[in-house]
Amino acid sequence: MGEEEQNQNSTESITAMKSSLRQAIEDIFSLISLSHSIKVFTVKWLLIRKKLEELSSGLMAVENCDSSQNTTVSSGLIPSVLATVNECHNLARSCVDLSYSGKLLMQSDLDAMIAKFEGHLKNLSGMYTAGILSQGFAIVVSRPGLGACKDEMRFYIGDLLTRMKIGDIEMKRQALVNLYQVVDEDERYGKLVVEVGDLVNVLVGFLDSPEMEIQEEASKIVSLLSGFDLYKGVLVGAGIIGPLVRVLENGSELGKGAAARCLQRLTVNSENAWSVSAHGGVTALLKICSSGEFRGELIGLACALLRNLVGVEEIKRFIVEEGVISTFIKLARSREEIVQINSMEFLQNIASADDPVREMVIREGGIRALVRVLDPRLSTSSKTREVALRAIEKLCFSSQNCVNMLMNYGFIDYLFFFLRNGEVSVQELALKVTVRLCGTSEEAKKAMGDAGFLPELVKLLDAKSYEVREMATEALSSLVSIPKNRKRFVQDDDRNIGYLLQLLDQGEGISGNKKLLLSILMSLTSCSSGRRKIASSGYLKNIEKLAEAEVTDAKRLVRKLSANRFRSILSGFWHS
Template identity: 70%
Template sequence: MCSLRQAIEVISSLISYSHPIKVFSVKWQLIRNKLEELCSSLTALENCDSIQNPILSGMISAIAASASDCYDLARRCVDLSYNGKLLMQSDLDVMVAKFERHVKNLFGICTTGILTQGFAIVVSRPGVNACKDDMRFYIRDLLTRMKIGDLEMKRQALLNLYDVVVEDDKYVKILVEVGDIVNILVSLLDSVELEIQQEAAKVVAVISGFDSYKSVLIGAGIIGPLIRVLESGSEISKEGAARSLQKLTENSENAWSVSAYGGVTALLKICTSVDSRTALVCPACGILRNLVGVDEIKSFMIEEGAVPALIKLARSKDEAVQLSSIEFLQNIASVDDSVRQLVAREGGIRALVRVFDPKSACSSESREMALRAIENLCFSSTVYIIMLMNYGFMDQLLFFLRNGDVSVQEMALKAAFRLCGKSEETKKAMGDAGFMSELVKFVDAKSFEVREMAAVALSSLVSVPKNRKRFVQDDRNVIFLLQLLDQEEANSGSKKLLISILLSLTSCNSGRKKIASSGYLKNIEKLAEAEVSDAKRLVRKLSTNRFRSILNVIWHS
């Protein structure tokens, strides 16, 4: 009768012997997978007295006999001494089925209680530079404990598995290669033992972070169990499930599965519950954001009250929740005017303006996110722009244009630049608010992009007669632009932008007179002579009867 130790040695030797086999490589890989699983299970049973367990003793003998038969097949494949390919393929298929039965029988025996924490030996975790075989053996051992161990053994195996996959990506690859382990993890998500469910959810969350392994999880039917965890699991389990679903739904093909299992309802319940923690609400918002790309699911979300629920979250004092909810609102309403109207009706625009408010306690990141959402949701409609102005948005934007740090200032400038391209009423409101005196300062910025935006925005504002008059009332504005034009280091792009603004100012009598009498006229004439774009037009604009004789030489040169 074969002992447990002898059976382990026979199987280990057979695994090593089969590796060099070149023919029927796929079949032999399947056989090795089953052998490794058997070896891991038998090793976990090594402290069990097989003589006192006749059923186990008989099983070990049967496994050893199958291994002996497999040796004969391996030898013939190594020597290429088999009678025919089809016959050998059939024999190998039979062998795979035999080892599969042994695995299942061993599982059935051990679940009756033979394998307990008292009997099982502990396989040490491989060292940092361990070979792949040692790492695979360790994973196989953890798999065995998860399949046939008692509650404590399962829990400890899951803890150990989580530790290795978090610390070393190579273990994730091995885990996926050992196919049964993914299926076991999926089944453990439905465990009635919350501790087991929690640890399984944490491991799955790690695996789902790898793009190349997401399909393996989907193929194992992970979506349904994850949704069930969201519905009835512990808070920790829900957080792990939500993180997994957020990663898995980055691929829109998985959106329907989430919806089919009732995921949208479960996610909205999380977002509306006062007891939900930030670590759960944020990924829940992220999943909903990933799902809005499917029109039918988006419509269902809206019917279920997603918009007011997420607007409420946008008012949260928690920065992470604010960011997640604002990003969702931006996505769901970005290309749908009816949803934008709903966001406005439910107070979404006001909520975003409050986040952007410099007097609020919100972080810079939240303000930047709110500003992006305001631009995307509101700048396309005059109605929404009027709402923004009524909520004090113009004053807020001007504040950050004056006082924000570099990144916020640039965002405020971009927003002001976009607003300048809207209605005449918007331009008048910006002129009244004091934007022109701030924009003129950016015309001298080091960044060409900033200079260009400021110049184009300023040119747009001074195209309005009321704004022109306001701008030229301050002599410093006109002189500053002329001084910049006079700088030798100013490049042709900058000169072109400055001339464009000055051209607009010449439409105003007082502006034309101030430019003509400023003392910088000769510089403008030189630019006209040098064929700088629009410089001749500027000179022509400045050519009144009073100055015609002075300027006549240019046009006849």
């Protein structure tokens, strides 16, 4: 046989094999379409349809391989696939027409069909593993457009699943990258990930892959899925917690971060927190936080996850007994925002409503670390300062000793700075903490008066927010209960008292705020200059109106002012 004749025969063979491969793909599509019409044995036909979708994706990849690879696969695999598809088509037609001889026999036949398709998929996977097919030639199914129907999206996801199952490492990696992109950009794909085949189980299996890139990409996808409440139960049901903990122990830094983020979302449920602990997750997280080997983002995520875990009392006790409180206080001094925020929130959670742990935090330098975050000279974000103020409010007013430590570390000056200059959210928190501090001791009130709190609180009495007005009035009422502060308030600005009287005329009815304003004015009558300024104010009529309206506090105030005026008249008479 001449060379020309050999080439012609080879060409004809390749053409025949390509035609056979194309026929198999078309027959599979036809069978998938027919299967949607079947109303009996629905579970088994669902399994068959999933196998057919995987097989069609794999054969389409084969179709785009070079001619020699195409022929090798087609000559061995395609004839048997065609025979199985034809056999299955006959079964499908019988189910559509309800012309089968018996239910048990049909169930047996369908089980045999599922096994045959599974065998074809294993054979195709083996060819990739053996290198007979290379992913470099495999067709890439185009991602559906924005307006794609669910069937198109499902087919795309099914194709990615096939690549994850039968592809080599690079094909698996690229399939995972593509899957992450579509789920990240369109949440409808998240639902399909849960629905299509055993994709979730495949992803969970990849978390234990020795290939770091595969492990990382799988970690990113499950972390993304965990952001949807509907899928959390599916992930946990697939046994994801143990593999995620193993990623925390042995994965790359990127993989550890994705695993920590996923576990953080799953451990809102305390049962899942127990599972993390049972798999050794707490020890792995403490190692991340204390080793000093990792960047801030991972440490911050580890702190955030531990914050969830300490909601379980036994886990909290274990962490405390490990002696790592000082580690988290050190992290609260970090220059990285995510580390600062999450470590401070962790300290707040672990010490909240637990006096011995709170004392431990204080003893290890927790108060100093929290106050330092508020230093206006540091370039700290408003969010970080908010977290520090909340932690101080929760942890540092438990005893007079704590309050004294706050004052010794310059906290009052920092608090005053943010009450005057802070962004709205920080200012409101500073005001809330101001109210707490006012209720601690006479020394604190005196120090706040000396620091200049009185005029700043007056400015907030007419704020738009009712809550702010109420807190400012409460704080001012507390501060002027001290003689030194009353004298300062009256002397600092002649307009202060007139302003308080003006506020009584605002149309809010007899609110708690007005009662506090009357209480402040009553306190101011304890000093002669205060009484004099109230009595001589052009707004005195506002108190008189309230007294006429039978407001008890206003009536008491009018009686006191009248009694003092009468005493002054008598005093003048006897000394004349």
